[in-house]
Amino acid sequence: MFSQYFGNYLLNKKLITTKNLKEALEYQKSIHVKLGILAINLGYMNSTQIQEVHQQQMKIDKRFGEIAIDLGYLNEPQLQNLLTTQKQGYLQLSQALIDKQYLTLEQLQNELQNYKNDCQLTAEQLEIIKQGDINKIVQLFLKFTETPIPQTYNDYVALFLKNIIRLLDLTPRLENAFAAENYIAPFLISQKIQGELNLYTALATDQETFLTIASRFANEQLKTIDELAQASVAEFFNVHNGIFLVNMSNQNLELQMEPHQFCEQAKIKETDTYVIPIYLLNQKFDLLLSKQNLLPS
């Protein structure tokens, strides 16, 4: 998750291109973070010191941590902390950007610090993103104050993010929700959930993102929003909503859902509708939640 936020930050500052970011995000899946990157992130060492250790590694057969301690740049407790942190994955993007030479160590050092200063998150909030705990990330960004069931909404969104990862093999980035105002969805898949609670759900997006989702779920390249593409996005949303129903059922809350609807240029009712923007690299779609019918009758 941290990769998505930090990666987007670098993208907005034009330090890397979309292509760089996409390649780095793909590459990061296969690597582990080296201690040098972790040491920079924790402020134990700077880029000059890291490079000095790397140069020493080419001359003598010793590990990074041993050389850094020999040179006085790290102490033993710091090394242990780095080794523990290495098991967490949140700096994998940073490692990937270095490995791919899209950023230098010095640039990375500066931008990690800049991000911490600019992101307007507290240290605690940043830690939540680093840990990648989706349930906590949802609570961090989304405040459902206008519904009597905020926890259900939180659970629904957290599950949706997990299903994007699981079913589409994409990693989403969540931003703050807002109320629907003059909102028109170019393409919309909606589905009503009913029973002991009523929840109107919808996925709204543009053509390009619609086809990204459709292609991912169908596991084949779809180039137009034809019946198959519509069926694919609808089925993704249907499967997600079904899993939500099963989770609720396991908590003894029995719900049903209606067949989905597909609309183009759908004008959304403004009352009580939350719009939750979800970003996929440089694409975006919105998850809409409401306790009333989203669409005008």
Place this chain on the structure above:
Amino acid sequence: MGAKQLTVLLCDDSMLVRKQLKETLTEAGVATVLEAGHGQEALPLVQKHNPQIIFLDIVMPVMDGIETLKEIKKINTQTKVIMITSSGTQTYLKTALEEGAYDFIQKPWKESQILSIIHRLKK
């Protein structure tokens, strides 16, 4: 009975699901795969072709899976109906089994689950 002698009906409102299930069944050697988008389309096919196996969604327009299951059982009690649905709630599971469903698969389904059923039922 080998897979080639089986007639399988797919009843799901999703064109994608029908396409992917059909591909799996065809690769498994099932020669006759019929398709329907909801219960009202399925019932005439059941009457005419007498499929041995039916994969049946629950949430569908026009006629849902539970109603369709009840009607199928009136036509042919021997047909094996496998509910394949995203709505695997306790209520639906219980109702489907009470109405005579043979098995219940929660979406997203795995190819191995479908093949296991075909392998089991072709004997």
